Amino acid sequence: MKNTFNLLLFCLYIGISDAKAQNGNGSTTVDNSYVNITAGTTVSRYTEGVYFGPQANWQIDGTLEIYSKNIWIAPGASFSGSGKIVIYNPGDNPFYTSMAGGATYIDGNNGNFIDLIIENRNQQNLTLGDVDDPGYGTANPTGELAAQLNIGGTLDLAVNSANIMLNGNNLAFNKQGKIANATRNSMVITSNSIKGHVIKDFDAGASFQFPVGILAGDYTPATVTALAAGKIDVCVLDYFATNEPIKNPAQGMDRVWHIYGTAANKIKLSLQHNNSTNGALYNDASASIARYQEKDQWLGLRSTNPALGLHTVVDLPLNTDPLANGNYFTKFSASNTTLFVPNLFTPNGDGVNDAFEIRGLELFSENELTIFNRWENEIFRAKNYKNTWTGEGLNEGTYFFILKVKETQGSDWKVFKGYITLVKSFNKQ
Numbered sequence: 315m316k317n318t319f320n321l322l323l324f325c326l327y328i329g330i331s332d333a334k335a336q337n338g339n340g341s342t343t344v345d346n347s348y349v350n351i352t353a354g355t356t357v358s359r360y361t362e363g364v365y366f367g368p369q370a371n372w373q374i375d376g377t378l379e380i381y382s383k384n385i386w387i388a389p390g391a392s393f394s395g396s397g398k399i400v401i402y403n404p405g406d407n408p409f410y411t412s413m414a415g416g417a418t419y420i421d422g423n424n425g426n427f428i429d430l431i432i433e434n435r436n437q438q439n440l441t442l443g444d445v446d447d448p449g450y451g452t453a454n455p456t457g458e459l460a461a462q463l464n465i466g467g468t469l470d471l472a473v474n475s476a477n478i479m480l481n482g483n484n485l486a487f488n489k490q491g492k493i494a495n496a497t498r499n500s501m502v503i504t505s506n507s508i509k510g511h512v513i514k515d516f517d518a519g520a521s522f523q524f525p526v527g528i529l530a531g532d533y534t535p536a537t538v539t540a541l542a543a544g545k546i547d548v549c550v551l552d553y554f555a556t557n558e559p560i561k562n563p564a565q566g567m568d569r570v571w572h573i574y575g576t577a578a579n580k581i582k583l584s585l586q587h588n589n590s591t592n593g594a595l596y597n598d599a600s601a602s603i604a605r606y607q608e609k610d611q612w613l614g615l616r617s618t619n620p621a622l623g624l625h626t627v628v629d630l631p632l633n634t635d636p637l638a639n640g641n642y643f644t645k646f647s648a649s650n651t652t653l654f655v656p657n658l659f660t661p662n663g664d665g666v667n668d669a670f671e672i673r674g675l676e677l678f679s680e681n682e683l684t685i686f687n688r689w690e691n692e693i694f695r696a697k698n699y700k701n702t703w704t705g706e707g708l709n710e711g712t713y714f715f716i717l718k719v720k721e722t723q724g725s726d727w728k729v730f731k732g733y734i735t736l737v738k739s740f741n742k743q
Contacts, residue, residue, distance in 0.1 A: 343359050345366050348371045360409035363448075364380060370387075374394070383419065384418075401436055415438060421460075423455060426464065464487075466490055468492050471493070480503065487514045497525075501525045512526060528550055528551060534587050546579070561610040565593055571642070600648045601617070614646065661704040671701040680697075683696050683715065716730075
């Protein structure tokens with residue numbers, strides 16, 4: 315009886331130990347030296363955490379498979395070669411068969427650019443996350459740089475739902491770096507946060523598509539062609555997260571791109587959005603890209619509409635200050651109700667209502683303004699009027715205007731006529 319009892323205890327102990335062994339909790343692999351994976355060979359990492367130290371130097375001409383939950387790459391670690399790193403869901407681990415599935419967290423620590431293919435096959439996301447230093451004591455960055463992953467080769471979103479979650483961190487590509495197989499089904503998710511951008515270093519004349527969206531399936535890519543060399547940062551948010559006032563949200567599409575450069579540059583910019591985010595009064599054919607100015611003012615930019623939900627502007631100068639108002643871009647559609655033409659303005663130099671301001675004019679593709687005096691003499695004419703007429707040199711009185719606008723470059727002119735009173739002696743009480 316005693317032997318039988320001891321045998322039962324032994325079998326129970328073995329069963330518990332085996333269960334722990336199969337989920338891999340707490341298991342780690344640490345590499346901090348030169349490793350060469352030759353062409354045609356595969357090396358695998360199965361532990362819960364895999365750590366590449368500051369002296370790690372991997373020459374990968376074959377394949378490195380990683381089934382780990384956490385990947386930590388020290389500043390100083392290097393990866394190069396003609397092969398690839400393949401990242402799988404931890405739940406597909408063939409060694410620790412009971413390891414929990416979920417996202418793979420990778421901490422690039424804004425280190426060296428990884429000069430080979432990274433193939434993401436985790437359908438529960440590859441998330442940029444700040445993984446704890448295993449004990450090397452390296453100087454690790456903070457903020458958006460904390461887990462920044464730098465790509466010098468190709469980041470391949472190899473299967474559907476192989477999304478990249480920025481999670482408040484940057485994903486950067488050097489001039490050679492690129493992203494492959496990005497679609498509505500596999501993309502870069504900003505999680506609706508201004509923290510964390512996709513960054514691309516451009517050669518002059520180069521193009522790059524930033525495959526961003528605020529959540530899975532909401533694909534709102536920004537495609538940029540840079541006229542000069544330099545880095546450009548992009549993320550996307552909705553109106554609420556942007557925290558900038560939107561005067562007419564019904565005429566917009568509830569997405570705002572945050573775009574700026576690290577050097578003075580002009581770009582061709584194309585923005586794609588989904589019609590599920592359109593406001594009740596939004597009309598794609600009459601819409602244009604708009605740039606934030608101040609308060610609730612957005613400046614409409616001359617845009618083309620080559621396809622549904624796609625709008626393009628050219629020769630767009632970028633700001634270099636990441637905090638500048640002009641880094642925010644959205645879309646508004648134009649309509650007759652968009653225009654507000656005042657019947658009085660007071661150019662008395664007090665800084666209030668000093669110019670003839672037609673609100674909403676920036677949302678139209680083209681406009682022409684002509685103003686006449688009471689004898690029907692033309693006294694002012696402007697194509698693409700910019701709200702700058704102050705009536706300089708004219709007497710107080712009532713003047714007649716004709717305003718023509720086009721909603722799109724190919725549409726017919728719409729004509730508005732009316733009277734405007736110029737008062738110079740007006741004093742605000």
